[in-house]
Amino acid sequence: MFRFEVIARSTGSRARAGVMQTAHGRVATPVFMPVGTLGSVKSLTPEELDAVGAQIILGNTYHLYLRPGCEVIDAFGGLHRFMHWEGPILTDSGGFQVFSLARLARVEPEGVTFQSHVDGSSHRLTPEGAIAIQRRLNSDIMMCLDQCVPYPADIEQLRRAEATSFEWARRCRDAWRSGGPSHQALFGIVQGGMDRGLRAAAAERLGALDFSGYALGGLSVGEPQALMLDTAELSLPLLPDEKPKYVMGVGTPEDLVELVARGADMFDCVLPTRNARNGQLFTSRGTLTISNACYRQDTAPPEEGCGCYTCRHYSRAYLRHLFLSRELLAYRLNTLHNLHYFLNLLHAMRQAIRADDFEGFKKRFREAREI
RNA sequence: GUGGGUGUAGCUCAGUUGGCAGAGCACCGGGUUGUGGCCCCGGUUGUCGUGGGUUCAAUUCCCAUCACUCACC
Numbered sequence: 001m002f003r004f005e006v007i008a009r010s011t012g013s014r015a016r017a018g019v020m021q022t023a024h025g026r027v028a029t030p031v032f033m034p035v036g037t038l039g040s041v042k043s044l045t046p047e048e049l050d051a052v053g054a055q056i057i058l059g060n061t062y063h064l065y066l067r068p069g070c071e072v073i074d075a076f077g078g079l080h081r082f083m084h085w086e087g088p089i090l091t092d093s094g095g096f097q098v099f100s101l102a103r104l105a106r107v108e109p110e111g112v113t114f115q116s117h118v119d120g121s122s123h124r125l126t127p128e129g130a131i132a133i134q135r136r137l138n139s140d141i142m143m144c145l146d147q148c149v150p151y152p153a154d155i156e157q158l159r160r161a162e163a164t165s166f167e168w169a170r171r172c173r174d175a176w177r178s179g180g181p182s183h184q185a186l187f188g189i190v191q192g193g194m195d196r197g198l199r200a201a202a203a204e205r206l207g208a209l210d211f212s213g214y215a216l217g218g219l220s221v222g223e224p225q226a227l228m229l230d231t232a233e234l235s236l237p238l239l240p241d242e243k244p245k246y247v248m249g250v251g252t253p254e255d256l257v258e259l260v261a262r263g264a265d266m267f268d269c270v271l272p273t274r275n276a277r278n279g280q281l282f283t284s285r286g287t288l289t290i291s292n293a294c295y296r297q298d299t300a301p302p303e304e305g306c307g308c309y310t311c312r313h314y315s316r317a318y319l320r321h322l323f324l325s326r327e328l329l330a331y332r333l334n335t336l337h338n339l340h341y342f343l344n345l346l347h348a349m350r351q352a353i354r355a356d357d358f359e360g361f362k363k364r365f366r367e368a369r370e371i
Numbered sequence: 372g373u374g375g376g377u378g379u380a381g382c383u384c385a386g387u388u389g390g391c392a393g394a395g396c397a398c399c400g401g402g403u404u405g406u407g408g409c410c411c412c413g414g415u416u417g418u419c420g421u422g423g424g425u426u427c428a429a430u431u432c433c434c435a436u437c438a439c440u441c442a443c444c
Contacts, residue, residue, distance in 0.1 A: 037406050058405075096405045117407080148405080189405090220404040228404095249405040270406040277408045293399065331408060 002140075002185035002212050004029075004244045010358035014237070014263035017353040020244055022088040022140035023183040024080065027055045029244060029265040030353075032256065032346045033090060034339055035273060038063050039083040042273055043331045044339075046085040052308070052336060053343035056087060056140070058268050061133050062094030062101070062125075066116050070136045078138025090268070091139035093130045093172075095146040095165075095189075096217070096249070107147060107164060127171035131186075139184060143215065144172040146189040151222040158193040162202050165191040165217075173209055185212035187246060190239070194223055194231050203238035213244035213266075220250045229258050236263040253282060253345055257365055260349050261358065272342045276334035279323045282341045284368040288316075290334065295320045308340035309333075 003021040010016065020027040034041045034049065037060040041049055049057065059079050064070075076082040079089055098105050098114045105114040111126030127145045134142040146165040149158055169188045176186045188211040192198035206214065216235055219228050232247060239245055246266035247259050256267055272282060281288045283303040288295075290302070301311035302319065310319070310333040322330035352361035 035406060042406075042408075060405080063406090090405095092405050094405095100405090101407085143405080146405095215405085217405070222404095246405095251404050255404075269404050271404055274406055274408090275403070277406095278403070278410095280403080289401085291399090326408085328408090 001181075001183040004213065004242070006242070008354045008356070010261075010353050011356055012359040013261040015260050015349070015353050015358045016263060016265070017350050018244065018265060020265075022056070022185065024086060024088045024140050025055075027088055028350055030256075030260045030346055030349055031055055031266050032342045033058050033266065033268040034343075035268055035270050036083070036085075038067070039079060041335075041339075042277065043328075043335050046083070046087075048336065049085070049339075050087070052339045053347065054087070054339065057085060057089055059083075059089050059091045059137060059139060060094065060097065061091050061130060061137065061143075062097035064091075064137060065094065065133050066118050066123075070133055074136055078136070080138065088140040089137075090141040091134045091137050091143065092248075093134070093143040093145045093189075094125055095130075095144075096148045098125060099148050109164070109167070111145075111168075112147075127168040128175045131172050131175040135179070135184065141185045141187060141212070142172075142176070143187050144169045144189050144211075146191055146217055148218050148221065149191070149193055151194065153193055155195060155198075158191075158195055158198055162191045162193075162198055165189065166202065166205065169206060169211075170209065173211065187211055187213040187215050187244075189215045189217040189248070190235055191218050192235075193218055194227050196231075196234055199231055199235050200238055203235045207239050211243070213246060214239045215246040215248050215266075216264075217248050219247060220255070225255065228255070229262070232259055232264065233262045253342070253365075256342075256345065257349070257362060260346075260353075261362065267346075272338035273335050276338040277331045279330075279334065281319075281334060282338050284341075284365075285371060286369050290316065290320050290323050292320075302337055303341075306337070306340070307344075308337050310337040310340075 001023055004018060006016050006018040008017040018029040020029055033056050034054050035058045039059055041057055073079055073082050080086055098112050101117045105112055111124050113124045115122055130145040145168045147161040149161045188206045188209055190203045190206055192202040216232055236245055244265045247264045249269060250267055251269055279290045281290055281302045288302060295316040298316040300316055302316060303311055314333060319333060349361060352358045
């Protein structure tokens, strides 16, 4: 059911364009996936997401399992009908959240025991359990349970987390296969921190497990951008060329351009949506902090020439007013603009790769920010 | 009219046994990378109600006065 095909490659870089076929539709890559952790891309309806160009969105196992709970989503046959989004959905396994949100996470070979950040209740998440939950959510792409390590970390800590993540990946794959042929895809996640030897070994041995696709985890966890890019540059070519490659949790527009150049196909990041709610707008010339006093009487849209709903109808002065007044509309309009910017950026990259002009695209992208 | 209370940053209020005036919020910048509309980091702001007195020094002690406020008549 799940298929991926590379349809164009850039000659001056590793950038490539492809098509991913999922149970709920096709996705053109490279792609940016808006994050809808709790079954909603915050402040937007699915119709608006569609209109702004979203092809696939993210949901989160950890969050949805804790609230509203699988039995609620079961009644709808999965997340799609529950949230009224009939396009593709990728669910994160919850590994990252257990370590970033939950209290008292304890890792054992069997799985991870943690306390809910919602009500303090105790839970255990195992690789098999993570797959079982994602089956019930009925996502198009499931992710393996893994262990993410902050930066910096010592080599022993990295080694242990990578070993655990690999073992869990193997068990996730077995659990996935044990149910017979599935319309759901499963991606493996490469860990190993910023240690080159560990990363390379992790990428190679995970690549042998024949997942539907592969992800780089544990990036953008506090390391300098150059180190993140170096780590991705080292790891991406070591993963099977015919499979989609997903860099998790990244990143800024600059990060995305640099990672596409290094062969990445998929991204997700909270930056466009979260920063929208915090008043930061992304434009081709850089970021714009809408609360700044210089926009108080500015009648121009956030970005001149931008085709998004927000820029076609509203001024910086009005958006500033809405944001400072904490009006709900501020979150919606800012989110619409930022997602439009990110999705449009990826659209432009796909076109450039297909026309084999990715280098030209990069040049124009950089020049716009230098003005 | 009588008695009491309160006047300190834009707002709500600390404080000083007399020694360069503080907090929270607001405001102004910055941050945010597999999401808690959260949070974090910097910064600006004062005739200390007014006028006198005592003192080397008063926002602080004393006197007067004004404003607001409460109780009683």
